[in-house]
Amino acid sequence: xxxxxxxxxxxxxxxxxxxxxxxxxxxxxxxxxxxxxxxxxxxxxxxxxxxxxxxxxxxxxxxxxxxxxxxxxxxxxxxxxxxxxxxxxxxxxxxxxxxxxxxxxxxxxxxxxxxxxxxxxxxxxxxxxxxxxxxxxxxxxxxxxxxxxxxxxxxxxxxxxxxxxxxxxxxxxxxxxxxxxxxxxxxxxxxxxxxxxxxxxxxxxxxxxxxxxxxxxxxxxxxxxxxxxxxxxxxxxxxxxxxxxxxxxxxxxxxxxxxxxxxxxxxxxxxxxxxxxxxxxxxxxxxxxxxxxxxxxxxxxxxxxxxxxxxxxxxxxxxxxxxxxxxxxxxxxxxxxxxxxxxxxxxxxxxxxxxxxxxxxxxxxxxxxxxxxxxxxxxxxxxxxxxxxxxxxxxxxxxxxxxxxxxxxx
Numbered sequence: 300x301x302x303x304x305x306x307x308x309x310x311x312x313x314x315x316x317x318x319x320x321x322x323x324x325x326x327x328x329x330x331x332x333x334x335x336x337x338x339x340x341x342x343x344x345x346x347x348x349x350x351x352x353x354x355x356x357x358x359x360x361x362x363x364x365x366x367x368x369x370x371x372x373x374x375x376x377x378x379x380x381x382x383x384x385x386x387x388x389x390x391x392x393x394x395x396x397x398x399x400x401x402x403x404x405x406x407x408x409x410x411x412x413x414x415x416x417x418x419x420x421x422x423x424x425x426x427x428x429x430x431x432x433x434x435x436x437x438x439x440x441x442x443x444x445x446x447x448x449x450x451x452x453x454x455x456x457x458x459x460x461x462x463x464x465x466x467x468x469x470x471x472x473x474x475x476x477x478x479x480x481x482x483x484x485x486x487x488x489x490x491x492x493x494x495x496x497x498x499x500x501x502x503x504x505x506x507x508x509x510x511x512x513x514x515x516x517x518x519x520x521x522x523x524x525x526x527x528x529x530x531x532x533x534x535x536x537x538x539x540x541x542x543x544x545x546x547x548x549x550x551x552x553x554x555x556x557x558x559x560x561x562x563x564x565x566x567x568x569x570x571x572x573x574x575x576x577x578x579x580x581x582x583x584x585x586x587x588x589x590x591x592x593x594x595x596x597x598x599x600x601x602x603x604x605x606x607x608x609x610x611x612x613x614x615x616x617x618x619x620x621x622x623x624x625x626x627x628x629x630x631x632x633x634x635x636x637x638x639x640x641x642x643x644x645x646x647x648x649x650x651x652x653x654x655x656x657x658x659x660x661x662x663x664x665x666x667x668x669x670x671x672x673x674x675x676x677x678x679x680x681x682x683x684x685x686x687x688x689x690x691x692x693x694x695x696x697x698x699x700x701x702x703x704x705x706x707x708x709x
Contacts, residue, residue, distance in 0.1 A: 313351065316382065320347045323385040326392040326431075333428045347385065350378045357480070361511070367483050375480060376680070380442055383681050384435035391434040395427075438681070441643075445682025446481055449675065451493055452690040453708050454661075456668065457701035458631060461694060462573040462611050470613065470692045471499035471529075474636030475674035477540065478518050479511035482676035487518060490675055490689060491525050497691050501531040501568060504558075505636040506538020506582065506617030510678060512545060519552045526557035531568045533558045536579035538617035538637065540678075561615055563601035572609075578602040578630075579615040591620065599624045619657035622669030632692065633669040640673030644684035659685065661705055668705065 324343055327334040334340070357375055361367070471494045476482050494502060502525075509515055526533045535558050541549050553560050561579020569575040580598040585591035599614075599621070606612060614625045614633040625633030640659035641649025649658050655671075662669040673688045697703040 316351060319389075320344075320351070320382075320385055323388040326388055330392065330395070330431060331428045334431075346381060350381045353378045354382075361480060362513075367480055371480070376442055376446075379680055380435060380438045383442065384438035387434035387437045388431060391431060391437070395430055399427075437683070441681045441683040445642075445686070446677075446680040448682075448686055449486075449490065449493065450686045450688045451497070452688045453497075453693070454691065455693045455695055455701060455706035456632065457695045457697045457703050457706065459666070459697045459703050460573075461696040462569065462571055462575060464569040464571045465575055465611060465694045466696055468569075468575075468694045469497065469499045469501075470632075470634075470694075471497060471502045472505060472634050472670075472672055472690045472692070473502065473675045474505040474617075474634075474672035475507040475538070475639055476504075476509070476676040477507055477674075477678045478509040478514050478676070479678070481678070481680045484514065484517050484521065486676070487521055491521060493689050495525070495528055499529060499691060501577070502529050502533045503577070503613075503615050503634060504533065504535045505615055505634055505672065506536055507540040507636065507674075508535065508538070509549065510540055510544055512548060515549065515552050519556050519558075522558050523556045532566075534561055534566065534577055534579060534615060535559070536561050536615045536617060537581050539582045539584075542582065542584075561602070563598045565602055565604075565606055565612075567610075573611055574607065575611045575613070576606050577613050577615060578606070580621060582617050583620065592623075595621055595624050599628065603628070619655055619669070619671045622657045622662055622671070625669055626664040626667055629665075629667060631667055633667075634672070634690075634692075635670065636672040636674060638671055638674075639677055639682075640671070640685040642674075642677060642679070642682050642685050646684075649685070663705075666703060 324334075324340070327343070334343075353374070357378065362371065473490060473494070476487070476490070478487065509518060522533060535553065537546065537560075550560070559566060561577060563579070563581055565576050565578045567574055567576050578599075580595070580602050583591050583594040583598060585594050595618075602614070603612070612630050614621060614630045616622075616633065616635045617637050619635040619637055621635060622633050624630075635657070638649075638655055638658050641651050641653075643650045644659070647659070657669060657671050659671050659673055662671075670690065670692075672690055673685050675687055675689055677687065695701045
């Protein structure tokens with residue numbers, strides 16, 4: 300069983316963050332004399348040190364009953380706004396530095412005469428002192444808006460030969476809630492209300508449900524109350540964070556609810572000449588990419604065991620690598636999560652260096668589809684161009700109105 304990240308990992312992260320804080324200070328120093336003042340330097344390092352020290356304290360001193368109050372959120376937001384703002388300084392200062400260099404190259408070679416030139420330089424110096432603060436503005440927006448806005452993504456999927464029992468069938472997907480400091484029970488109530496409003500036939504949860512086990516009992520209680528409102532039930536597959544937090548504890552809690560765990564297994568959800576099945580697979584732990592593919596294939600074989608050859612199958616997985624397994628085995632739709640869509644994106648393209656073959660949204664091969672959820676929650680409260688979401692998939696037979704394919708927002 301995979302263990303939680305080690306102390307060495309956290310020390311490396313802390314060292315990297317300290318290096319970024321130092322680099323941020325160096326950039327500010329070079330930008331404007333204002334930031335070279337001793338009192339500004341002292342303030343910068345005091346705030347940075349306090350925020351770095353607060354990260355483990357937030358984890359270990361959080362309310363034991365999971366009742367994250369307003370003061371806790373304000374303090375946590377403040378810590379992350381500062382530290383992510385320091386990280387955002389790098390691209391902001393790159394843009395500002397490039398603009399300054401271009402301006403110098405394009406300005407007239409002969410300086411303006413007399414007092415006019417002095418006034419212009421003084422004005423520019425005063426105006427540019429506050430420009431680096433845009434980094435903290437970006438950070439604040441990405442945290443406050445990104446942590447609170449949740450989009451309802453609606454898609455109609457039209458299939459040739461769709462079983463009659465699935466005409467108008469609707470699947471709701473929640474993924475990567477990471478229930479804890481940034482996804483409390485109030486947000487869970489909100490997400491379940493969003494889901495109920497769409498009247499889905501089935502709800503699937505594709506892993507990383509919970510990070511704070513103090514909230515496990517109330518989370519299970521809410522899912523238990525919600526399950527009877529979904530005609531075909533609520534289904535869940537393991538993510539990697541379940542193993543970090545205590546997979547045995549979470550399994551016991553799930554067993555006491557109507558939520559059905561799909562652990563390399565399947566469930567039939569409709570009858571008829573071509574029945575529909577849900578397949579669910581475990582997280583494919585492996586040290587190397589080739590080994591992971593072998594693990595995925597073994598899990599998939601277990602999950603599809605006993606399913607009729609003509610069945611219409613939906614594959615549920617946390618890791619998006621299973622989209623390849625869905626394509627290779629002609630699965631009409633594979634639903635995954637894990638990546639959070641990168642959490643930071645520009646024009647739909649993730650900007651963070653951590654990349655997967657399948658990062659966000661839809662992928663298609665031969666009339667079969669894979670979908671990577673942007674995540675309904677997150678463990679780091681910063682999103683930009685990659686909003687949290689609940690996704691809804693409505694099935695239709697291909698027709699003149701809906702040719703085979705994906706129809707967004709329908």
